[in-house]
Amino acid sequence: MTEPVGVQVGRICPQCEREDSVPLRWGLPGSEDQRLAERGLVALGGCVLLPDEPVLASRSCGLEWGREGDPTADEQALADLLRVQYADVVRALGTGWRREDAAVDDGMQWFVSGEPAQVAVGVDGVGFVLARPQTSWDGGRTDCQPTNGSRFGRDDLLWSPDVIAEVAEAIATRRRRSFRWCRTCRRAHAPESFVGAVGSCRSCASAFADVEV
Structure with missing residues (x-):
């Protein structure tokens, strides 16, 4: 798997509160690591990787922070809206969620996952729906198509994560086929x-x- 480079979208530094952090690479750097570091696309840590070392470095304030598996700002926002822990979101819905601006005000706060977007979740004051996303070519959401029986509540997410995961994967599978x-x-x-x-x-x-x- 290719290692990430560049500013990590959705990763907000807890110190300077800016979205300007790059991956922090540990171990003896190679020539490619040094080239990327000179371009500001990665930061270099020490030569020895210890347990629980930070994985990000802010280019704005220099703070080394973050751990593998930490949620992005949008992923944490989704968990907060659902009133659950981020780990509960991962069990039922997976990762990679990012906020989408709705084309119309439908009373939902929308998030999508996958690139291109493969599944959408819309959250309101009652619960959430799973939908098939449909985006315009420039990335803006034009429509979301809810699946029959795809409305769930907080208890469903906590106690029936496998059911939700199955519905979400069915939507994503159909989307990928297109x-x-x-x-x-x-x-x-x-x-x-x-x-x-x-x-x-x-x-x-x-x-x-x-x-x-």
Whole structure:
């Protein structure tokens, strides 16, 4: 698995409260580590990795902080809205949640997971719904399609996490089946951001195939 580089989205430094932290790499640095550190894409720790060493370093204030498995700001916000611990969210819904701005005010606070987005959860004052996300090609949410029987409450999340996980994975599986591979950037894209006539995503079609999108 490729190690993360660059500013980590959603990781808010507890000291300076800025989203400007990069991965902190431990151990004897290689030439690639040094090159990335010079570009500010990673920070270098000590040569010896001890248990519970921090995994992030703030470029703004220099604080070394964070642990593997810590929630992002959006993931913690989702847990707070659901009135559960983050570990409860992971058991039922998995990780990788990020907040989405709704195209219309439907009374829900929406979060999506996966890249491209594969499953959405909308939270209101009563409970939450699981839905299939549908985003526009520039990343803005245009619609979410709730699945029949996909409304749950806090007790469901706490006591029936396997049921929720099964519904979420079914939604994600159907969503993934619709993805298309761009022959230019060789990445998977949602169908609404794909131009079938040229076999490319909208960004590549606009940049390289002279297609207006």
